[in-house]
Amino acid sequence: MPYALSATMYTLGLLIVMLGLLEVGRRAGRRRAAQDPEGARAGTGAVEGAVFGLLGLLVAFTFGGAASRFDSRRQLVIEETNSIGTAYLRLDLLPATAQSALRESFRRYVDNRLEVYRKLPDLAAAYKELAKGEEIQREIWRQAVTASQAPGAAAGAPMLLLPALNAMIDITTTRTLAAQIHPPVVIFIMLFGLAMIAALLAGYGMAGSTQRSWLHIACFALVLAVSIYVILDIEYPRLGLIQIESFDEALIDLRNSMK
Numbered sequence: 001m002p003y004a005l006s007a008t009m010y011t012l013g014l015l016i017v018m019l020g021l022l023e024v025g026r027r028a029g030r031r032r033a034a035q036d037p038e039g040a041r042a043g044t045g046a047v048e049g050a051v052f053g054l055l056g057l058l059v060a061f062t063f064g065g066a067a068s069r070f071d072s073r074r075q076l077v078i079e080e081t082n083s084i085g086t087a088y089l090r091l092d093l094l095p096a097t098a099q100s101a102l103r104e105s106f107r108r109y110v111d112n113r114l115e116v117y118r119k120l121p122d123l124a125a126a127y128k129e130l131a132k133g134e135e136i137q138r139e140i141w142r143q144a145v146t147a148s149q150a151p152g153a154a155a156g157a158p159m160l161l162l163p164a165l166n167a168m169i170d171i172t173t174t175r176t177l178a179a180q181i182h183p184p185v186v187i188f189i190m191l192f193g194l195a196m197i198a199a200l201l202a203g204y205g206m207a208g209s210t211q212r213s214w215l216h217i218a219c220f221a222l223v224l225a226v227s228i229y230v231i232l233d234i235e236y237p238r239l240g241l242i243q244i245e246s247f248d249e250a251l252i253d254l255r256n257s258m259k
Contacts, residue, residue, distance in 0.1 A: 007232045007240055014192055015225040021196055022203035022217050029207025048201045055194040059227060062191060065183060066234040073178055073237060074247050080171045081250040084110060087164040088258065094144075094161070095152035102143050103258065109136045110255040113172075117248060121239040130176065137169050182235055191231075195224050 088106050091099050112133040119125040144165055148157040202220055206213065233240040 007229060007236075010192075011225050011229040011232075014195060014228065015221055017196055018199035018221040018224065019217065021199040022206070022221065025200040025203025026206050026212070027203075029204040032207070048205060051194065051198055051201055055198050058187075058191055058194060059231070062183060062187060062231050063227070063234070066231050069178070069181060070234050070237055070242075070244070073175070074244050076171065076175045076178055077244065077247040078250055080113070080168075080175060081254050083164070083168040083171050084113075084251075085254050087161065087168045088254075090157075090161045090164050093154040093157040094147040095150050097152070098143070098147035098150060102140065102147065105136060105140045105143060107255065107258050109133065109140060110251060110258065112136055114248060114251055114255065117238060117245070133172065137172070141165060141169070188232075191228060195228065198224070 084106070088103070091102050091106075094102065112129060116126050116129040116133065119129055144161055145158075147153060148161055154160075199221065203217075206216070230242075233242045237244050
């Protein structure tokens, strides 16, 4: 099942469950108030405060972490573009006869890097493209090592070109691993669980009124559900509605400059 669809279904499920728990909590509160009008609310404020406080802390923690990782992933796109661009410019240090093949390999490599992310959210196809990219990396490295030692190469070619190629290859691994860094699943389980417990307690707190406040009920459930959905979407960019494809324009511009 596509990630965007599954995330939407989980969020809708959470919304429905919270609406149900709000009603369950309200009915439990009404029943308790009928049995013990004086003590129905005794001591509940501390429990509610603790649960809502913990929920707020967890939402802030997960949102802050997701936003930070989102920014890091966007920054890595720029870093990779700069790394490839630097290595491509340093091909000028090689003999003219060796530059043509290497420049063509670079063009194929950038096309491959763009294709990796175009394949998402099809992870199997993306990993297949990653494997092709690794082959191109090895090809570029072999060509560069041979060409940097060939007659006609600049004296500092190995010292300038090979480190740049190494940085270009390393950033690929960094981007791949950065895309796989997420909080433990138990964090999201806690987030969903606390949201449901908070809905139950909120419903209990609304038991003092004989009429349901549908505005408060709907807003409470909707705001929490949407907040959690946004957290999930930011945590998994390119798979959901939130994308970082606009930053790929830097790689596209670099590819267009490789004449």
